[in-house]
Amino acid sequence: MSAWRDVGRDLRRAPVLNMLTVTTIAFSLFAFGLFGLVAVNIRAALLKVEERVEIRAFATEGTDVAPIAAAARQVQGYPEVMSATVVTEQQALARARQELGEFSDVFEEGFLPASIDVRLKEGHRDPASVKAVATRMHGFDFVDDVRFGEEWITQLYRLRNIAFVAGVALGLSFAGVAVIIIGATIRMAIMARAREISIMRLVGATDGYIKRPFLLEGMLKGLLGGMLAIAMTYFAMKSIEHYLHFETVFFERRFVILGVLAGALLGVVGSSLSVGRHLRQAI
């Protein structure tokens, strides 16, 4: 195929320019990848933290265990609830003793209230759901107080939202920058071949015919840049893990493939834009 032959010729002819293109694509995607990695890891951390979201409804001192257990069964039936456990006064005391270790003598008298400890299902741990469940539990007669760390949950979710918005915004701007850089380097390749292109036009080549090798070239470089970016991101993660003793999560396989394809897409779009612009200017 003549288009492939052209690509081969072009790649061999300007190795520096081509390396530069691949490198800039790789770095753009690397920046993108690093950010993605941070997002993925924040998400993983959030999931772990979220698991600990818990609502505790404390019973008035001296309430019988029976109504508390009945209420717990009822709460267990709520759609948002994963588990509702009864903690009797004795259990509360034992837990406190265990947690506080040597200072346990202080609790000799046993004045800790019984409670129902509720964990919510994934997807229902947002501030609104938590608040709703807490309000309903307030409805039980024997409930003295409901605690769920409202502040803390709200903060967590705000963090998550910020991470999401920042992720999308940064991701899009990096992609934009990558397209511009790719366009610029391809434009240079085009300028270097401007004479050739005009001759092609003069012997009757259509725009599509002229564009093909450039698009192929952009795609190849994008693929290469994408793979490089993945490799760089992986090693960046590994070294963070190694030097900062920080446990991290890498992208799933399908996101890796998606990343490389995104590189190819960037390459094709960048090439297409600049070849198109060049062709519209001439003849």
Add this chain to the structure above:
Amino acid sequence: MSAWRDVGRDLRRAPVLNMLTVTTIAFSLFAFGLFGLVAVNIRAALLKVEERVEIRAFATEGTDVAPIAAAARQVQGYPEVMSATVVTEQQALARARQELGEFSDVFEEGFLPASIDVRLKEGHRDPASVKAVATRMHGFDFVDDVRFGEEWITQLYRLRNIAFVAGVALGLSFAGVAVIIIGATIRMAIMARAREISIMRLVGATDGYIKRPFLLEGMLKGLLGGMLAIAMTYFAMKSIEHYLHFETVFFERRFVILGVLAGALLGVVGSSLSVGRHLRQAI
């Protein structure tokens, strides 16, 4: 001047390529600048910490003040010593009370020893000097113990040395990368003008005449890149200061000027290398 005219023509002709060159120079120097900033700030921090390097020679309980004061005057005469202060038992007690606040009752009995507190001059705060002074002070009869946090000073200096070596190594490699990138972009500019260069040779232009506009161009781009890098470094510092509430020091004026000149030098060296290589290949 014809060389300047050529430069103007060239800069106007390939704006994308030129922006790319300036940007890469700027980013190379920016990376360099960021590292330099870290180094400068580590240094500033070290200086502050170093000021606190202090040797304390404690007197045996009950020693008269007179010999201690005499010894202090003698120590004051050492070339390395900035100040040698006598702290009597009463003063030591007062100082401890003040530092420890509410727990001061504990010291009712006054069993703190008198001491000579020595501060060293700048340039004599390295582990070796500190140790030497400490050893000499051990020589006084009344001295019971000399403390100077040997471990701590050694650590501090190791940190400083690491920072220095890392700085030089990273600085040099960044400069190398910058020269290569500049060389690559200038090479592209040369390839775009290869025909022109060969015609110049054929009408009798010497290598120097051909090189001049490229060197000028490299210098201009380097200057611009250097200024951009300084600006970027400055804003990076300001935003670190703002968002991380971290007090930082910027480069002194002469280093700023040096940075911009370094950009120009990089530009000239990069251009010179790639024009030279091209000229040696042809004709």
Add this chain to the structure above:
Amino acid sequence: MIRLTHVTKTYARSGTALSDVTLRVGKGEFVFLTGPSGAGKSTILKLSYLEEMPTSGEVKVSGVSSATASRNDVAKLRRKLGIVFQDFRLLENRTAEQNVSFALEVIGTPKANIPNKVARALTQVGLASKANALPRELSGGEQQRVAIARALVNDPFLLIADEPTGNLDERATRGIFQLLREINAAGTAVVMATHNLELVRSSDFRTVELDHGKIVFDSAAEGAAS
């Protein structure tokens, strides 16, 4: 075939290259364009393959009009033409053979037919032995003949040749002219700009002479016997 109707071509920086030229070239005709340097010969040819557009008036070639042609129309028209450019315009990074075969690839000639056609065209211009040379490895006359081979290889129905023998010696010139005559005899119209008056005089083809952007003589016009 080619129809220029009251065509004026003005270049922003150097004034009028053609003024009010009306010219018609019929099917299968052979036309010489002559006239001094800068008279407008190349401009007429560039208008004919629509590299340039007229400032006013209309150019119509094989049904494609300068007034309405799209980029794609122009590409399609050019596939049916053969053009020898005054400055050759060979692709620098391709051999003589590749430069010729390229013109066939562009128009979608079946791959199997290309080598034969290319070899025939190079032989016709006497360059079979230089098939693998790059343009910079060819002498001026050899480059010119590659350009001619490229124009002929796709069996065009109209051949536009701008000074195709400027770098050729007398024998080669006669050979190329003979070739163009044969092609013309086989039905291809030929428009050839030339300074070689000997060539013009040696045949009785129609001659159009230009000067300062105007047609000053046309042997096909009435009363041109003088």
Add this chain to the structure above:
Amino acid sequence: MIRLTHVTKTYARSGTALSDVTLRVGKGEFVFLTGPSGAGKSTILKLSYLEEMPTSGEVKVSGVSSATASRNDVAKLRRKLGIVFQDFRLLENRTAEQNVSFALEVIGTPKANIPNKVARALTQVGLASKANALPRELSGGEQQRVAIARALVNDPFLLIADEPTGNLDERATRGIFQLLREINAAGTAVVMATHNLELVRSSDFRTVELDHGKIVFDSAAEGAAS
């Protein structure tokens, strides 16, 4: 002036362009180089200004020998030559005027003298009115004349012209030839490769004919009267 001694030039990819050529051009001489396309005319000229180096044998021009010349020697030699290239080699981004003045700047002509010299050279080739046009805005013949003006402007002691009239009409050709004769009469040696045999016959200058890389005729050689 020019001395080729047993010069052979072999190109890696296309074999022998010149074989064992010995040629001497004296001070102030006017020499035509003729021969068919690909005979080796341009190769002899390229060797004379040391764009190419001989594969074997020696080329010596004005005391500069191909065997020993440094890059700087070559640059200095070329400043004293005037060269008209077969493919013009004009700087694309400079006007006709700048292309000519450029040749003076390179050799360090005082700034004040440049405009006059440039204007004179352009007038000599009949292009004063096109001074501000870029090469792509000039016709083929006009470009060729800019190339000639550039070669003349520095009052060279040796003018090397490769097919300088290939794109010119008869009148312009005669004009340029007349100009070259005047320059030669003023003391400049001229070596001119050409296909225009009429021109060669119209004067009695020395003629060297090449074929297949060998000198087959030299009107200055003994017994060349036949």
